[in-house]
Amino acid sequence: MDLGLKGKVALVAAASRGLGRAVAEELAAEGASLILCARNAEALNATRDQIALHTGAAVVAVPADVTVPQDIAQVVSVGREQFGHIDILVNNAGGPPAGKFESLSREQWETATRLTLYSAIELTRLVLPDMKEQRWGRILNITSIAVKQPVENLILSNTLRAGVTGFARTLANEVAADGITVNNILPGYTRTERVEELAGMMAEKEGISPADFTARWESEIPMKRLGEPREFAALAAFLVSERAGYITGTSIQVDGGWIRSLL
Numbered sequence: 001m002d003l004g005l006k007g008k009v010a011l012v013a014a015a016s017r018g019l020g021r022a023v024a025e026e027l028a029a030e031g032a033s034l035i036l037c038a039r040n041a042e043a044l045n046a047t048r049d050q051i052a053l054h055t056g057a058a059v060v061a062v063p064a065d066v067t068v069p070q071d072i073a074q075v076v077s078v079g080r081e082q083f084g085h086i087d088i089l090v091n092n093a094g095g096p097p098a099g100k101f102e103s104l105s106r107e108q109w110e111t112a113t114r115l116t117l118y119s120a121i122e123l124t125r126l127v128l129p130d131m132k133e134q135r136w137g138r139i140l141n142i143t144s145i146a147v148k149q150p151v152e153n154l155i156l157s158n159t160l161r162a163g164v165t166g167f168a169r170t171l172a173n174e175v176a177a178d179g180i181t182v183n184n185i186l187p188g189y190t191r192t193e194r195v196e197e198l199a200g201m202m203a204e205k206e207g208i209s210p211a212d213f214t215a216r217w218e219s220e221i222p223m224k225r226l227g228e229p230r231e232f233a234a235l236a237a238f239l240v241s242e243r244a245g246y247i248t249g250t251s252i253q254v255d256g257g258w259i260r261s262l263l
Contacts, residue, residue, distance in 0.1 A: 004242025006031030010088035011079055013066055013123060016043040018192035019142055020092045022229030026237040028057035032088065035079035037064040037071075058083075066093055066119035067111065076126040085134065086127045088240045091120040091164070092142040095194055096156035098201065104156065116160040121167060128175070137180035138240035141168050145188045147251060149259050153202070165251055172249035181248035183239050188255025189217045190227040222257035 010027045014020040016038035024034055028051050036051075038044040041063035048061035062078045064071035079086055096112035097104075120141055131137025143161040145151070150158040165184055172182035189195055196210070203213035218224055232254045238244055239252070253259050 001243065003030050003237060005237070005240070008032045008087040009035065009079070009083040009085060010090065010240065011035040011037075011075065011086050011123070011127065012090040012092065013037055013075075013119070014092040014094055016040055016047045018194055019187055019190065019229055019232055020090070021047055022233040023090055023092075023142075023236045024059075025051055025055070026230070026233035027088070027240070028052075028055040028059065030237055030241075031057070033058040033083055034060065035075065035082070035086070036061045037066070037075045039063065039065050066123070067114040069122055072119065072122045073126065076123070080130070085130045087131070087134070087136065088138045088140070089123055089127045090140050090142065090236065090240070091123055093119050095144070095154075095198075096160065098153050098198065099155065100153060101155050109156070112156040112160055116157070117163045117167070120164050124171070128180075131180045132175070132178045135179040137175075137178070138244075139168070139171070139180065139182045140236060140240050141165075141182075141184045142236075143184045143186050143251070145186050145253055145255050145259055147184070147186060148253065148261060169249050169251075176248055179245075181239075181244065183244075183248060184251040185232070185236055185239060186251055186253040186255065186259075187232050188227055188253060188258045189221065190229060190232055190254075192229060195226070220258060221255070225256065227254060227256055 010032045012024045015024045015036040044061045048059045052059045060082045062075045064075045093115050141164050143164055146158045147162045147165045168182045168184050199213045200210045203210045
């Protein structure tokens with residue numbers, strides 16, 4: 001299937017590892033040019049070089065902290081200077097820390113809000129004019145299964161990713177007539193560095209091995225395994241493609257069946 005991504009320009013946030021990197025690799029393989037950002041410049045540049053080498057795509061890397069508005073503005077500015085326009089935005093950020101409500105400070109709530117909610121809003125605000133002018137655009141937010149079924153001990157993520165969902169669903173209606181789609185993709189337990197770190201932290205609290213804790217997650221998933229980043233990235237590439245032009249305002253999980261609800 002030709003997704004119609006050749007010649008498109010995609011900005012992918014938090015792209016140096018995990019799901020962000022997997023999505024960037026998939027888009028490059030489909031012919032898109034890339035603007036990548038992440039905080040760790042060394043890891044980001046390595047990702048840029050590897051994607052360019054393996055796919056032949058034009059890739060620009062801009063080190064940035066998406067909690068800082070000036071950094072976000074720099075990413076968009078460099079992308080426009082390099083490619084002239086931005087067609088696709090993949091909003092993504094590392095997950096906020098785990099913890100129950102009474103264990104989290106006001107400062108932690110403020111930091112998590114800037115990371116998870118405001119970053120998506122600010123990136124969208126800056127790229128939307130390009131999309132409206134060309135009457136074509138794709139905005140995809142990487143959220144979490146937590147927006148449909150809250151995950152224990154992740155109150156920050158449960159709260160703020162739900163906020164991203166509300167923002168996206170409302171924006172989808174506002175820009176649909178401009179040829180712009182806005183969707184959310186919800187990763188379940190996927191074999192990424194973030195999930196491995198979370199398993200290690202939770203396992204240490206319970207005095208068990210990370211493998212035993214991961215096995216507990218797997219037992220809750222009908223497919224009895226964690227997902228692979230490339231499986232997630234395949235759906236992401238479709239949702240930002242030409243072929244998905246009539247899909248907007250949706251939240252689709254990639255979770256091996258973990259969410260039990262009908263909708």
